Each structure stands twice: as structure tokens, then as C-alpha cells.
Amino acid sequence: TKNLPPGSLGIPIIGQTLALLSAMRANTAEKWLEQRIKKYGPISKLSLFGKPTVFLHGQVANKFIFTSSGSAIANQQPKSIQMIIGDRSLLELNGDDHRRVRNAFMLFLKPESLKQYVGKMEEEIRMHLEMHWLGKQQVTVLPLMKILTFNIMCSLLFGLERGTRSKNLVEGFQQMIDGIWSVPVNLPFTRYNRSLKASKRVEDMVKQLIHEKRVELKEKCASDPHQDLITCLLSLRNEDGEDELSEKEIMQNVMLVMIAGYDTSSILITFIIRFLAIEPSNYAAVLQEQEEIARSKKSGEFLTWEDLAKMKYTWRVAMETLRIVPPIFGSTRIAVKDIEYGGYLIPKGWQIFWASSMTQMDNAIYPEPTKFDPNRFENKSSVPPYCFVAFGGGTRMCPGNEFARIETLITIHYLVTRFTWKLCADNSFSRNPFPVPAQGLPVQIMQKRPL
Ligand code: HEM
Numbered sequence: 440t441k442n443l444p445p446g447s448l449g450i451p452i453i454g455q456t457l458a459l460l461s462a463m464r465a466n467t468a469e470k471w472l473e474q475r476i477k478k479y480g481p482i483s484k485l486s487l488f489g490k491p492t493v494f495l496h497g498q499v500a501n502k503f504i505f506t507s508s509g510s511a512i513a514n515q516q517p518k519s520i521q522m523i524i525g526d527r528s529l530l531e532l533n534g535d536d537h538r539r540v541r542n543a544f545m546l547f548l549k550p551e552s553l554k555q556y557v558g559k560m561e562e563e564i565r566m567h568l569e570m571h572w573l574g575k576q577q578v579t580v581l582p583l584m585k586i587l588t589f590n591i592m593c594s595l596l597f598g599l600e601r602g603t604r605s606k607n608l609v610e611g612f613q614q615m616i617d618g619i620w621s622v623p624v625n626l627p628f629t630r631y632n633r634s635l636k637a638s639k640r641v642e643d644m645v646k647q648l649i650h651e652k653r654v655e656l657k658e659k660c661a662s663d664p665h666q667d668l669i670t671c672l673l674s675l676r677n678e679d680g681e682d683e684l685s686e687k688e689i690m691q692n693v694m695l696v697m698i699a700g701y702d703t704s705s706i707l708i709t710f711i712i713r714f715l716a717i718e719p720s721n722y723a724a725v726l727q728e729q730e731e732i733a734r735s736k737k738s739g740e741f742l743t744w745e746d747l748a749k750m751k752y753t754w755r756v757a758m759e760t761l762r763i764v765p766p767i768f769g770s771t772r773i774a775v776k777d778i779e780y781g782g783y784l785i786p787k788g789w790q791i792f793w794a795s796s797m798t799q800m801d802n803a804i805y806p807e808p809t810k811f812d813p814n815r816f817e818n819k820s821s822v823p824p825y826c827f828v829a830f831g832g833g834t835r836m837c838p839g840n841e842f843a844r845i846e847t848l849i850t851i852h853y854l855v856t857r858f859t860w861k862l863c864a865d866n867s868f869s870r871n872p873f874p875v876p877a878q879g880l881p882v883q884i885m886q887k888r889p890l
Pocket residue numbers: 529530541695696697699700701703704707761765766767770771828829830831832834835836837838839840842843
């Protein structure tokens with residue numbers, strides 16, 4: 440029989456949870472994990488979120504976690520997420536069910552489909568800049584990027600225009616996510632309780648939207664079933680001519696997509712803006728790439744898919760941002776049976792924890808890891824597999840990465856060609872558990888003269 444990995448499970452229930460969370464807030468979580476790796480090696484045990492856990496680090500470990508079959512390692516998120524989103528979201532599904540629901544979402548989220556939404560995203564971005572940036576001297580970037588990414592999602596995923604409904608949705612939705620990362624105590628006046636109530640309201644709103652889309656689809660049989668995500672999902676049939684997804688699956692996964700795509704993308708764009716403000720040579724290279732594209736267009740002309748393909752350097756800047764500040768610090772799985780790994784036993788029922796930053800800040804993979812150097816990604820082959828894991832990997836790799844790429848590139852295009860900016864606060868940040876720049880990143884902005 441194999442031994443358990445080294446390390447201590449800490450105080451019952453609490454374990455090392457508070458220590459990790461407070462290191463995240465102080466932005467020292469990488470150091471905290473590094474010390475563990477120094478002390479115990481790349482495989483160690485601890486307890487997190489009330490569960491005995493094995494922390495795994497390194498390229499081989501990432502591959503092991505991302506490619507193991509669901510019969511050995513299944514997805515496992517904190518119970519609070521299940522209570523808030525429900526038991527049929529991709530996060531809870533495994534095996535065939537996971538594949539079926541994920542494939543349905545990929546029909547909408549794959550690049551060939553997203554191609555047709557470039558214009559819609561662009562309209563949202565232009566409108567956003569007009570409403571929130573134009574004529575201002577100072578803006579706070581993070582809250583604005585949240586508004587922007589939420590509006591993009593409302594438009595593309597739900598076909599929902601701005602108005603009272605999307606306002607109510609964003610309010611409910613904000614309260615709902617606030618509780619996902621809170622202590623799951625369901626008593627009146629706790630954040631968690633408010634979040635559960637908000638999730639019920641959001642659920643009702645999404646249900647109503649689904650109902651309307653269903654009626655629309657029936658009445659206008661010929662209209663484009665790909666006009667938005669919900670309509671696309673409702674139009675899917677399996678081999679027996681039945682609905683491919685149940686209404687519950689559509690509802691819960693639409694809620695999941697909103698949660699998964701909202702904080703993450705807005706944080707990525709916010710941190711690119713921050714890096715461009717503190718790295719003048721990278722800013723100059725992005726500006727050159729984007730001005731060249733802007734110059735090739737007539738005034739007011741929309742960007743095309745081909746234009747996005749030209750934004751290679753800008754995407755490298757985004758990848759370097761994701762490498763140094765991954766919006767998702769890490770995530771957990773559960774061992775479905777006793778597993779042997781690296782000479783140790785991971786007992787059935789234990790949690791497995793991986794952290795993207797740890798591989799992405801590894802000196803052996805990325806020399807001078809703290810240096811912001813987008814050219815690391817110039818040559819795809821220079822990054823070994825399972826070492827850039829900001830979007831995860833394997834069967835659960837982020838299905839929204841292309842969506843995030845498109846909205847990020849278009850937003851940066853408009854920002855650098857229309858504005859210049861300077862940071863107003865220091866450039867520190869903390870994790871909560873998402874990275875949040877000091878004061879939400881206030882910047883002083885100046886509008887540029889059109890090219
Ligand atoms: C910069 C932006 C984004 C980052 C860094 C990011 C990161 C991630 C990561 C690391 C995972 C995997 C977690 C794990 O393996 O446990 C994931 C999963 C997921 N992401 Fe994203 N994401 C981003 C944007 C989006 C967007 C825009 C959407 C939707 C439009 C989205 C939808 C999802 C969904 C539904 C899952 C669960 C997939 C599954 O379990 O099969 N994400 N994301």
C-alpha cells in the first residue's frame with residue numbers, strides 16, 4: 440500500500456482554508472504555495488474548504504488532472520456553487536452528460552459560429568465607450584469592464600437589448616455571484632442567503648426568456664436559430680427528434696456561462712489596460728498593430744474576422760497578462776476512487792487542487808517569470824503543453840476562450856486607437872478570489888484625435 444502525500448491536514452474543518460484565502464487577499468498566495476512545494480515537494484496534502492485535499496503542482500500534474508477519465512477524477516466545486524446554480528450545470532455533470540451539454544454549447548461558442556457576432560460585440564463596445572468614456576477625464580476601469588462584458592453577454596447569449604430587463608438581470612446576477620464565494624451559512628441577512636434568493640430571481644428571469652424564445656422559434660420557423668445562445672440551444676434535437684437539452688439544463692448552464700464569462704473577461708481586459716500603462720514598449724507595439732488596422736478601414740467601418748486575425752501581438756499581450764495574473768487562480772476536482780500518483784495514494788473522496796499561477800510562474804518553463812514579455816508566445820512551440828493553463832485544459836478546458844479572445848481584442852482595439860491613459864493609483868492588486876487592482880484601477884484618460 441502507498442503512503443499519503445506529506446503535509447498536515449491542519450485544524451479540523453478549517454484546515455488551511457483561511458491561510459490560503461488571506462494569502463490571496465495579500466497577493467502572496469503564489470509564495471504561500473511555493474513554500475509548500477519547497478517543504479513537501481510537488482505533491483502534498485492539506486485541507487481546503489472543509490475537505491482533505493491533495494495539492495498537485497507541475498506540467499505532469501496538470502496533464503494528469505486535465506486528461507484523467509471521469510471515472511478516476513470528477514469535477515468538484517464548492518457546495519455553495521451547486522446550491523446557487525443547480526445540479527445540472529456543466530460543473531456538476533460528468534462523463535456522457537457533460538459531453539452532451541458541452542457539445543451543445545460549443546455549437547454556439549466555436550470560432551466558426553462566433554465569427555458572425557463580431558459586429559454585434561463591436562456595437563456594444565462602441566456604445567459603451569460613448570456612454571462611459573467619451574468626455575470623461577477619469578474612469579475606474581474594472582467596474583466599467585464589468586458593465587461592458589455583461590452587456591456583451593446579454594446581447595449575444597440572450598438576445599437581450601439594454602433596458603429595464605437587463606438592468607434587473609444584472610442586479611440579481613451581481614447579488615447571486617457575491618454569495619458564491621461567501622461562507623455558505625443560510626441564515627437571514629447572510630450574503631449567502633441573499634445570493635440564494637437572488638439566484639431564484641435570476642432563474643425566473645432566465646426561464647421567462649427561454650419561454651419567449653421558444654414561442655418565437657415556433658412562430659417564426661424560418662428565422663435564424665443561431666441568433667442567440669438560448670435560441671440555438673432550444674433548436675437542438677437528438678437522433679430521436681427529442682430536445683437535446685432539458686429546460687433545466689439550458690437554464691442552469693446559461694446561468695453558469697454568465698458567471699464563468701463575466702468576472703474572468705472583465706478582469707483580463709482590466710489587467711491588460713494596467714500592463715499597457717506600465718509597459719511603454721509593449722503599449723507602443725500594440726498601438727502600432729491596431730493603428731495599422733484602423734488606417735485600413737473607412738471611418739465607421741466595422742472590424743472583420745480577418746482584422747482580428749491580424750491582432751497577433753495584442754493577443755500575445757493578453758496571454759502574457761493571463762500568465763502573470765490568471766483570473767482563475769486554480770480549481771478543484773475529486774478522486775472518484777483511490778488513485779496512485781507520483782508514488783502516493785490519493786484516497787477516494789479527497790479533493791485535488793491545482794493552481795494555474797504555479798506552473799505559469801515556474802522559472803524552468805518561463806525564464807524570468809515576473810518579467811512582462813509577450814514575445815514568449817511568439818513561437819507556439821516554445822510553450823510546452825499543459826504549461827499555459829489560464830483556461831484550464833483537457834475535457835473541461837474553458838469553452839469560452841474564443842469568446843473572451845474576440846471581446847478582448849475588439850475592446851483593446853478601440854481603447855488604444857481612441858484614448859490614452861495613465862494610472863491614478865498604485866499598481867498593486869489583491870485576490871478575492873479574483874484579482875482586483877487597487878481601487879478598481881482608476882485611470883486618467885485623454886481622447887485622441889481620430890486617425
Ligand atoms: C479571460 C477569460 C476567461 C478565463 C481566464 C477563463 C478560465 C476558465 C478556466 C480556468 C476554466 C476551467 C476550470 C476547471 O478546469 O476547473 C473555465 C471553465 C469554463 N468557462 Fe471560462 N474563462 C474565461 C472566459 C469565459 C467565457 C467568456 C465563457 C462563456 C462565454 C466561459 C465559460 C466557461 C464554462 C461554461 C466553463 C466550464 C466548462 C466545463 O466544466 O466543461 N469562460 N474557464
